[in-house]
Amino acid sequence: MNVADIRISLIDLQQRFHEERAELLACVERVLESGHFVLTPELNDFEEKIAAYTGAKHCIGLNSGTDALMIGLMAMGITRGDEVITSPISFVASTGSIAHVGGTPVYADVRDDQNIDPAEIEKMITPRTKAIMPVHWTGRISDMHAIQEIADRHGLMIIEDSCQSMGATYHGQHGGTFGAVGTFSAHPLKALNATGDAGFMITSDDAIAETARRYRNHGLVDRDTCLDYGVNSRLDVLQAEILLYRLGRLESITERRRHNVNLYRQLITAPEVFIPPCQAHEVNPFVMFLIQAERRDDLKAHLESKGIMSLIYYGTPLHLQPAAKRYGYQRGDFPNAERQADRVLALPHHQHLTEDEIAEVAGEVNAFYGV
Numbered sequence: 001m002n003v004a005d006i007r008i009s010l011i012d013l014q015q016r017f018h019e020e021r022a023e024l025l026a027c028v029e030r031v032l033e034s035g036h037f038v039l040t041p042e043l044n045d046f047e048e049k050i051a052a053y054t055g056a057k058h059c060i061g062l063n064s065g066t067d068a069l070m071i072g073l074m075a076m077g078i079t080r081g082d083e084v085i086t087s088p089i090s091f092v093a094s095t096g097s098i099a100h101v102g103g104t105p106v107y108a109d110v111r112d113d114q115n116i117d118p119a120e121i122e123k124m125i126t127p128r129t130k131a132i133m134p135v136h137w138t139g140r141i142s143d144m145h146a147i148q149e150i151a152d153r154h155g156l157m158i159i160e161d162s163c164q165s166m167g168a169t170y171h172g173q174h175g176g177t178f179g180a181v182g183t184f185s186a187h188p189l190k191a192l193n194a195t196g197d198a199g200f201m202i203t204s205d206d207a208i209a210e211t212a213r214r215y216r217n218h219g220l221v222d223r224d225t226c227l228d229y230g231v232n233s234r235l236d237v238l239q240a241e242i243l244l245y246r247l248g249r250l251e252s253i254t255e256r257r258r259h260n261v262n263l264y265r266q267l268i269t270a271p272e273v274f275i276p277p278c279q280a281h282e283v284n285p286f287v288m289f290l291i292q293a294e295r296r297d298d299l300k301a302h303l304e305s306k307g308i309m310s311l312i313y314y315g316t317p318l319h320l321q322p323a324a325k326r327y328g329y330q331r332g333d334f335p336n337a338e339r340q341a342d343r344v345l346a347l348p349h350h351q352h353l354t355e356d357e358i359a360e361v362a363g364e365v366n367a368f369y370g371v
């Protein structure tokens, strides 16, 4: 779709800048004026506020959500030969992080809401299983009470890919606090977003926190002493300052996004479209708004012809990616995930979308199906 033809865009980060211009530029000025850019007290402040907000004991600021996953797994002791059960519906980084620490990703199929099905997890457990990595897709938290029960019964650890679920709760508890480690991306498309790559992990385990904190800074315990080799994954202080400012706005932005999704729900009435319902015990910040639609590709083309952008998010489940070939999966292994990948479509969704725009998108979806 040519940019010039887009009337209703999927996201609008420029509008966000215009809304926050004065405060963002003040953040930039504060950091540049300070002359301190690496591992500063501002970063500590950010980490303390995130820990307090989520209810975790520790937060460690990192370069990305992918690093949070990799460093989290490493700090939990996941290593060569260990199996980690995860979801085939995710961004590649969930599986990629397991592979990078030498582990073996093992998939379990998803429910209608695109989150991992606890009953399927149970079937995949072997003597080599060490951990479960649920992915909270779009921000909706997986069925964590059932997953915790399975993990406890089998002596398994949990690392949550909560990269999309900042601001999300399940029975009043924040995403990322149900297992040993919770991982977050602050990529520009997330609910709490930086102006570039950024991420963090949370944990209430002192030993995991200490290992991760050391590892993100080359394994140094002080300027001259390296205990074990690490990487450079220190959250950029400028991004930390911006995220700290945006943390104060997260709830109002989440409210606006949830309001938009509720409106979509009321207005899209075509029976060919399935929108996973929200349950009373969950708050989903809706990082994306995904529908599952019959004749999805034709619907996408129809929307495009009306100047409405949409995106297939994603069309290939992780077990069918070329990179996963070595694990021997094939089409048919995870029918729910495969069916969803064939039907899923992200509609325009952000906090600046107007009610008229939502009504227009919903109207075009209905019109496509003759409703």
Ligand SMILES: Cc1ncc(COP(=O)(O)O)c(C=O)c1O
Binding pocket: 063, 064, 065, 066, 067, 090, 091, 093, 094, 135, 161, 163, 164, 184, 185, 186, 187, 197, 198, 199
């Ligand atoms: C579910 C999920 N996991 C992991 C990641 C990786 O995060 P990042 O892009 O910050 O590395 C993302 C972000 O795109 C994500 O959506």
